Amino acid sequence: MKKTLLGIVGVMMISGLSASAAFTPPTDEQLTAAANDPATLAALLVGASPEQEAQVVKAVIVQLEALGLPAATQGARVSAVVAAAFADTPAASMSLLAASLGTACGASVAISANPAVVSSVQSAVITAGGASGAVLARTFGEAYTEAKAANQAGNNDALSSAPPQAKGYAGQQQHLPE
Numbered sequence: 001m002k003k004t005l006l007g008i009v010g011v012m013m014i015s016g017l018s019a020s021a022a023f024t025p026p027t028d029e030q031l032t033a034a035a036n037d038p039a040t041l042a043a044l045l046v047g048a049s050p051e052q053e054a055q056v057v058k059a060v061i062v063q064l065e066a067l068g069l070p071a072a073t074q075g076a077r078v079s080a081v082v083a084a085a086f087a088d089t090p091a092a093s094m095s096l097l098a099a100s101l102g103t104a105c106g107a108s109v110a111i112s113a114n115p116a117v118v119s120s121v122q123s124a125v126i127t128a129g130g131a132s133g134a135v136l137a138r139t140f141g142e143a144y145t146e147a148k149a150a151n152q153a154g155n156n157d158a159l160s161s162a163p164p165q166a167k168g169y170a171g172q173q174q175h176l177p178e
Contacts, residue, residue, distance in 0.1 A: 031044075035061075041060060061105070075117075086124075112148050
């Protein structure tokens with residue numbers, strides 16, 4: 001009986017821990033609040049995988065850019081946001097977070113169009129990475145470059161202002177009812 005009770009309590013504790021660690025994507029209001037006060041970001045990342053953390057950080061940075069802050073203030077906040085994301089990340093997951101952040105930033109037109117923001121992110125990755133900061137920055141940079149190139153290649157048609165042109169009928173067969 002005592003073993004069964006301990007087993008039930010143990011399962012309940014594990015279930016409770018799993019439920020409390022589940023990631024809940026932040027709302028737009030929470031993202032804006034984190035852009036205004038990067039110290040609130042940690043609460044938004046509870047239970048997040050490195051990929052989810054990167055998406056939240058990207059969304060906060062986009063919100064930061066929308067605030068229209070002076071460049072120095074914006075750079076400091078971007079650095080604080082990235083530092084907050086890396087603060088509770090286990091060392092074994094830092095490389096994945098750096099790569100995911102590079103991919104997320106490279107795929108974002110708003111971020112990749114602002115070299116100062118990209119530089120702030122990469123500098124913050126270096127600082128947050130400590131002794132392995134240079135390796136993490138290289139990981140971020142490679143993922144960023146690849147995602148940006150893929151994003152640009154995929155958006156060439158969307159970026160052109162010319163409407164689509166008809167190609168003609170060469171090689172096509174006309175099917176008329178018989």
